[in-house]
Amino acid sequence: MSRRLSPAPARATIADVAAAAGVHASTVSRALNPATRGMVTEAVAARVTAAAEKLGWRPSTLAAGLRTRRSRTIGILVPDLVNPVFPPIVRAAETRLAEAGYATLLANTDNDPARELLLVERMAAHLVDGMMLASAAKGSRAIEACARAGIPTLLINRRLPGSELSAVVNDDRRGMALAVKHLLGLGHRRIAHLGGPAGVSTATDRRAGFRAALRGAGLDADAAPTVAAEAYTIEAGRRAMEALLAQGGFTAVAVANDMLCLGAYDALAAAGQRIPDDVSVTGFNDMPFVDRIAPPLTTVRIQHAEMGRRAAELLLGALAEPSGREEVLLEPEVVVRGSTAPPRD
Structure with a gap:
C-alpha cells in the first residue's frame, strides 16, 4: 500500500522573519548581515536573530549570487567518469578548492561536444565562478562559451595548441x-x-x-x-x-x-x-x-593528485588576480611490472 508523501514545509523568507520579529524586511537584512549589523540596535538584532532561528531561516546563496555575481562554486567537466584516471585528479582539486571556501559541480560529458557545451551553459546559468575542463578536444565550443560568459577557465589533463587558456598537464x-x-x-x-x-x-x-x-x-x-x-x-x-x-x-x-x-x-x-x-x-x-x-x-x-591540486591553485590565483596564460607540465615516470619482458627472438 503506497503512502502519499507530505509536502515539504515552505522555506522561511526574510518577510517571514520580519513579521515574527515585528520589524521591516530591510531591518532583518541589516541585522543578519555581519557587515551591516552595527546599523541596528543590539536588542533589535537579538530579536531578529531569535526569530530567524525559530523559523529555520537560512540565507539564499542563489539570491546572494545574483547580487554579487559570485557563487563560490567551481564547475569541473570530465569526459568519462568511468575512467579511473579522473577521480583522484578531481578529488585533489575539490579538496584544495574546499579549503578556499569553494564547492564544486562535477559533470560528465561522455566525450560528446554538444553535451559539453550544454553543461557549460547550464553551469554558467548557475553563476559558477570558474571552470576546469578535462574534456576539451579539438573543435570544442565549450571554451568559447566560457569566454562569452566571462568565466575564468583552465584545462586539466588536456591542452589545446593555440589556446590562450592556462593548463595543468602531464608531459x-x-x-x-x-x-x-x-x-x-x-x-x-x-x-x-x-x-x-x-x-x-x-x-x-x-x-x-x-x-x-x-x-x-x-x-x-x-x-x-x-x-x-x-x-x-x-x-x-x-x-x-x-x-x-x-x-x-x-x-x-x-x-x-x-x-x-x-x-x-x-x-x-x-x-x-x-x-x-x-x-x-x-x-x-x-x-x-x-x-x-x-x-x-x-x-x-x-601525478594525478598533484595535477588536481595545481589546477585548483592556478584557478584560485586567476580568480583573485587575472594574469596571463600559464602551463604547468608535470613529470611522468615508468613503473615496470610483469607485462613487459625481452622478446623471445
Missing part, C-alpha cells in the same frame, strides 16, 4: 618516450603503437613521443604499426588491438592509455597471444588496480 610526449625507451632497453625493435582518439591532445602528444623515441633509436617511425582507438575505452582498445594484430610484425605495443590496455589484453588473449611472452605491453596513466590485472601492467605513472 605526455616524455612519458610515451620513456615507455618506448623501456621497451628498447629490453631489446625490442619492432614496436607498435595503439594510440588514443584523434583530436585529443593526450593522444597527439603521446603519438609524437612514440615516434620521437623510435627516431632517436635510429628506427623508422613511419614503418611502425600504428592504430588510433576511437575513444579511451576498453572496447575501443580491443578493436584497435585486433587491427594491430591484423597488421602483425611487432613484439611489443606501447598503448596510449590504461583503459585501452584492458581491451588490448582481451584481444591478445582471444588471439592466443601471451603477455609478455609473445607481446610486451605498456600503458599510460597508472590508473588504480592495473597492478592487480594479470600480468600486472607496466605503465607510465602520472
Whole structure:
C-alpha cells in the first residue's frame, strides 16, 4: 500500500522573519548581515536573530549570487567518469578548492561536444565562478562559451595548441618516450603503437613521443604499426588491438592509455597471444588496480593528485588576480611490472 508523501514545509523568507520579529524586511537584512549589523540596535538584532532561528531561516546563496555575481562554486567537466584516471585528479582539486571556501559541480560529458557545451551553459546559468575542463578536444565550443560568459577557465589533463587558456598537464610526449625507451632497453625493435582518439591532445602528444623515441633509436617511425582507438575505452582498445594484430610484425605495443590496455589484453588473449611472452605491453596513466590485472601492467605513472591540486591553485590565483596564460607540465615516470619482458627472438 503506497503512502502519499507530505509536502515539504515552505522555506522561511526574510518577510517571514520580519513579521515574527515585528520589524521591516530591510531591518532583518541589516541585522543578519555581519557587515551591516552595527546599523541596528543590539536588542533589535537579538530579536531578529531569535526569530530567524525559530523559523529555520537560512540565507539564499542563489539570491546572494545574483547580487554579487559570485557563487563560490567551481564547475569541473570530465569526459568519462568511468575512467579511473579522473577521480583522484578531481578529488585533489575539490579538496584544495574546499579549503578556499569553494564547492564544486562535477559533470560528465561522455566525450560528446554538444553535451559539453550544454553543461557549460547550464553551469554558467548557475553563476559558477570558474571552470576546469578535462574534456576539451579539438573543435570544442565549450571554451568559447566560457569566454562569452566571462568565466575564468583552465584545462586539466588536456591542452589545446593555440589556446590562450592556462593548463595543468602531464608531459605526455616524455612519458610515451620513456615507455618506448623501456621497451628498447629490453631489446625490442619492432614496436607498435595503439594510440588514443584523434583530436585529443593526450593522444597527439603521446603519438609524437612514440615516434620521437623510435627516431632517436635510429628506427623508422613511419614503418611502425600504428592504430588510433576511437575513444579511451576498453572496447575501443580491443578493436584497435585486433587491427594491430591484423597488421602483425611487432613484439611489443606501447598503448596510449590504461583503459585501452584492458581491451588490448582481451584481444591478445582471444588471439592466443601471451603477455609478455609473445607481446610486451605498456600503458599510460597508472590508473588504480592495473597492478592487480594479470600480468600486472607496466605503465607510465602520472601525478594525478598533484595535477588536481595545481589546477585548483592556478584557478584560485586567476580568480583573485587575472594574469596571463600559464602551463604547468608535470613529470611522468615508468613503473615496470610483469607485462613487459625481452622478446623471445
